[in-house]
Amino acid sequence: MATEVLMPALSPTMEEGTLAKWLVKEGDTVSSGDILAEIETDKATMEFEAVDEGTIGKILIEAGTEGVKVNTPIAILVEEGEEVPAEGAKAETAPAPAALNGEEGKTAAPATAAPAPAEPKPDTSPDWPEGTKMKTQTVREALRDAMAEEMRSTDEVFVMGEEVAEYQGAYKITQGLLDEFGARRVIDTPITEHGFAGIGVGAAFGGLRPIVEFMTFNFAMQAIDQIINSAAKTLYMSGGQMGCPIVFRGPNGAAARVAAQHSQCYAAWYSQIPGLKVAMPYSAADAKGLLKTAIRDPNPVIFLENEILYGRSFDVPDLEDFTVPFGKAKTWREGSDVTIVSFGIGMTYALEAAERLAGDGIEAEVIDLRTIRPMDTDAILASVRKTNRLITVEEGFPQGSVGNYITSVVMEQAFDYLDAPVINLAGKDVPMPYAANLEKLALVTTDEVVEAAHKVTYR
Amino acid sequence: MATRKSTAKPNASAEELMGYYRDMLLIRRFEEKAGQLYGMGLIGGFCHLYIGQEAVVVGLEATAKEGDKRITTYRDHGHMLACGMDPKGVMAELTGREGGLSKGKGGSMHMFSKEKHFYGGHGIVGANVPLGAGLAFSDMYKGNDNVTFTYFGDGAANQGQVYETYNMAMLWTLPVIFVIENNKYAMGTSVQRATKSPSLWERGAAYGIKGEEVDGMDVLAVKAAGEKAVAHCRAGKGPYILEIMTYRYRGHSMSDPAKYRTRDEVQKMRTERDAIEHVRELLLQGKHASEDDLKEIDKEIKAIVNEAAEFSKESPEPAPEELWTDIYA
Numbered sequence: 001m002a003t004e005v006l007m008p009a010l011s012p013t014m015e016e017g018t019l020a021k022w023l024v025k026e027g028d029t030v031s032s033g034d035i036l037a038e039i040e041t042d043k044a045t046m047e048f049e050a051v052d053e054g055t056i057g058k059i060l061i062e063a064g065t066e067g068v069k070v071n072t073p074i075a076i077l078v079e080e081g082e083e084v085p086a087e088g089a090k091a092e093t094a095p096a097p098a099a100l101n102g103e104e105g106k107t108a109a110p111a112t113a114a115p116a117p118a119e120p121k122p123d124t125s126p127d128w129p130e131g132t133k134m135k136t137q138t139v140r141e142a143l144r145d146a147m148a149e150e151m152r153s154t155d156e157v158f159v160m161g162e163e164v165a166e167y168q169g170a171y172k173i174t175q176g177l178l179d180e181f182g183a184r185r186v187i188d189t190p191i192t193e194h195g196f197a198g199i200g201v202g203a204a205f206g207g208l209r210p211i212v213e214f215m216t217f218n219f220a221m222q223a224i225d226q227i228i229n230s231a232a233k234t235l236y237m238s239g240g241q242m243g244c245p246i247v248f249r250g251p252n253g254a255a256a257r258v259a260a261q262h263s264q265c266y267a268a269w270y271s272q273i274p275g276l277k278v279a280m281p282y283s284a285a286d287a288k289g290l291l292k293t294a295i296r297d298p299n300p301v302i303f304l305e306n307e308i309l310y311g312r313s314f315d316v317p318d319l320e321d322f323t324v325p326f327g328k329a330k331t332w333r334e335g336s337d338v339t340i341v342s343f344g345i346g347m348t349y350a351l352e353a354a355e356r357l358a359g360d361g362i363e364a365e366v367i368d369l370r371t372i373r374p375m376d377t378d379a380i381l382a383s384v385r386k387t388n389r390l391i392t393v394e395e396g397f398p399q400g401s402v403g404n405y406i407t408s409v410v411m412e413q414a415f416d417y418l419d420a421p422v423i424n425l426a427g428k429d430v431p432m433p434y435a436a437n438l439e440k441l442a443l444v445t446t447d448e449v450v451e452a453a454h455k456v457t458y459r
Numbered sequence: 460m461a462t463r464k465s466t467a468k469p470n471a472s473a474e475e476l477m478g479y480y481r482d483m484l485l486i487r488r489f490e491e492k493a494g495q496l497y498g499m500g501l502i503g504g505f506c507h508l509y510i511g512q513e514a515v516v517v518g519l520e521a522t523a524k525e526g527d528k529r530i531t532t533y534r535d536h537g538h539m540l541a542c543g544m545d546p547k548g549v550m551a552e553l554t555g556r557e558g559g560l561s562k563g564k565g566g567s568m569h570m571f572s573k574e575k576h577f578y579g580g581h582g583i584v585g586a587n588v589p590l591g592a593g594l595a596f597s598d599m600y601k602g603n604d605n606v607t608f609t610y611f612g613d614g615a616a617n618q619g620q621v622y623e624t625y626n627m628a629m630l631w632t633l634p635v636i637f638v639i640e641n642n643k644y645a646m647g648t649s650v651q652r653a654t655k656s657p658s659l660w661e662r663g664a665a666y667g668i669k670g671e672e673v674d675g676m677d678v679l680a681v682k683a684a685g686e687k688a689v690a691h692c693r694a695g696k697g698p699y700i701l702e703i704m705t706y707r708y709r710g711h712s713m714s715d716p717a718k719y720r721t722r723d724e725v726q727k728m729r730t731e732r733d734a735i736e737h738v739r740e741l742l743l744q745g746k747h748a749s750e751d752d753l754k755e756i757d758k759e760i761k762a763i764v765n766e767a768a769e770f771s772k773e774s775p776e777p778a779p780e781e782l783w784t785d786i787y788a
Contacts, residue, residue: 006498006499008495008497008498008499009497009498009499009500009713010498010713010714011713011714012503012504012505012713012714014714032491033491033708033729041714043714043716044714044715044716044718045716046710046714046715046716046717047717047722048498049494051491051492051494051495070498070499070500071499071500158600184600187631189627190623190626190627190630192623192626192627194589194619194620194623195589195592195620195623195624195626195627196589196623196627197589198586198588198589198590198592198593198620198624199589199590199592199593199596199624199627200593201589201590201593202530202578202589202590202591202592202593202594202595202596202597203593203594203596203597203600204593205578205590205593205594205597206528206578206593206594206596206597206598207597207601208596208597208600225583225586226586226589226590229582229583229586230581230583230586230590234569234571234579235785235786235787235788236564236785236786237561237564237565237569237571237579237580238561238565238569238570238571238579238785239559239560239561239562239563239564239565239785240562240784240785240788241561241571241572241573242571242573242578242579243788245788274786275786275787277787298787298788299787299788
């Protein structure tokens with residue numbers, strides 16, 4: 001059976017090329033791997049090898065021909081003793097490639113046509129039953145308890161990171177875990193974030209549930225390829241086969257006087273990645289409930305803590321198994337004049353500002369997102385429909401901030417409800433300075449939140 | 460049926476030799492077909508062919524037992540075929556179709572099989588090395604004696620995370636075999652132009668990891684070295700490095716101008732050191748198989764590859780809804 005040799009595509013973008021030179025002539029026998037011709041693409045001159053064996057029956061395109069389209073027959077290969085088919089007779093040819101970019105490929109309309117916004121339906125159920133006994137705990141203790149409880153419940157959970165075991169945690173979050181669970185499950189690593197993040201991801205692929213502590217999230221930049229390319233994307237790339245149940249946790253954002261390389265908030269960075277979940281608790285109850293949810297989640301979770309919040313005390317429900325679901329914001333304070341949305345340490349400023357604003361006769365509704373991804377946009381939209389004004393508060397950099405995203409959602413889905421432009425309060429657009437006075441200026445402040453509220457309420 | 464005799468080499472029976480011949484030939488023919496489909500525009504993007512390196516993965520797979528894991532880089536088609544993944548599913552993934560092993564969402568560089576303990580197919584050079592150590596960690600944690608074959612190239616061997624991993628793998632005595640497939644070129648940069656180290660496996664010595672150089676064009680040599688490495692790992696002695704000297708006949712990916720090496724160099728390897736020819740000769744000279752027996756195998760393999768190619772063309776493109784699935788478990 002005669003076979004047509006087709007002009008090959010030799011690069012991802014090649015559509016046509018020059019048949020520079022034939023290295024075989026009619027009558028030559030060839031076997032797979034032999035070089036048939038040299039083909040020039042826009043990038044390089046490349047050798048074109050035979051795949052099938054046979055005899056070159058006829059050369060259809062002369063050497064030196066330019067603009068030969070991909071898949072044009074350039075020669076006919078015949079089997080031993082076979083005649084070249086007569087002009088017009090059909091040689092066997094591989095089927096034409098499927099329409100990859102053609103009309104057939106056009107599918108559902110892109111999601112740009114905005115449907116009429118649905119009524120937002122936030123989940124406003126309480127996090128714990130009324131009358132639950134409460135205890136006072138620091139965020140630090142709540143995080144430790146969350147890990148200890150989950151480690152007690154399943155052997156698959158283990159903790160690894162720098163100084164998590166013998167030192168008892170650089171910030172004492174893993175205090176006592178080594179004593180209770182032993183060195184098999186509480187593992188000190190060398191200072192090699194890239195490597196141990198990857199080992200953690202591999203262990204998760206292998207069926208374990210690692211908690212990887214970064215001493216701070218600043219150091220996770222060394223490991224960000226493993227977090228994003230390996231942990232977040234593999235489920236999708238594997239068509240759903242290979243999940244990665246892992247928690248990356250540690251302090252995030254500015255601490256105090258540690259300057260530019262140790263003072264960055266990564267909420268906006270990680271929240272951009274499909275495949276990741278991002279939690280950033282403010283209170284001790286949320287720290288505990290969200291971390292337990294994170295450890296049980298079958299997906300990679302970025303769990304952003306804050307060094308300044310570690311020592312703060314809050315009421316925590318005294319329940320045997322208390323969890324907080326992802327994607328459910330918490331309204332800390334109800335109000336009808338302006339909505340303030342924040343998360344993590346930003347809540348400190350939001351709540352302080354709301355208190356002061358109440359004194360000025362402005363009632364602010366304060367929403368704590370708790371998880372940035374998934375984000376409870378329904379809670380924001382429902383509140384904006386009520387207050388018609390929105391301020392977002394975060395410590396991260398202003399360009400491409402979480403607040404910017406919230407603004408876009410509100411513009412698209414609640415534009416008609418807005419009575420003032422949305423204000424995004426964020427850290428200043430500068431690397432964090434060391435000097436105490438400059439550091440204060442670089443961070444978002446309660447004063448700024450109060451001022452913004454006056455501005456959007458025109459009062 | 461050809462007369463069966465024990466082979467001159469002690470570590471493989473005639474039957475095993477036939478198996479290696481088959482497995483290597485399947486990879487080669489499959490890859491040639493993939494190259495052809497790429498030329499026809501049916502496969503897009505990057506496509507890194509394994510032609511020339513077949514003995515590496517076939518030799519090592521001969522030493523694996525059930526539950527052992529493997530993970531590799533983006534030159535991964537051979538590894539998948541060698542561990543028994545369905546050629547149809549692999550080819551259909553190359554063409555980006557619904558019947559592909561990742562439903563068309565991973566492509567040439569990203570395929571996985573829980574069933575065969577194949578953990579990818581990774582596109583970032585060096586990143587699969589700590590992942591492999593992590594897989595080994597999971598086995599050690601669970602207390603079984605499985606090992607993880609972690610394949611990477613001479614190019615990846617210069618990545619920092621490889622050495623972070625060596626350090627921790629030895630520190631924690633992880634059952635991981637680091638397989639450096641040294642095919643002499645990291646894309647277009649020869650090993651000599653990328654490092655002054657005289658050898659790559661010896662770098663493990665800095666961490667106390669044993670290793671050796673292996674002739675990667677001789678499947679029996681690879682198997683022998685693999686057996687040693689596997690025994691070392693299973694005995695709980697920690698990681699082992701195999702630097703397997705091999706050669707890729709084709710370009711790095713599809714658009715490779717081949718300016719960095721001579722045609723003669725490639726031709727010399729093909730004619731003098733080809734791993735498949737080597738086994739073919741052992742089979743014929745040892746009278747373990749006749750020319751006809753081998754032709755029969757060639758025919759079988761051709762049929763498997765053609766069937767895979769047909770399947771990869773006929774399988775439909777993934778449904779548009781697939782865009783939105785498998786993002787979260």
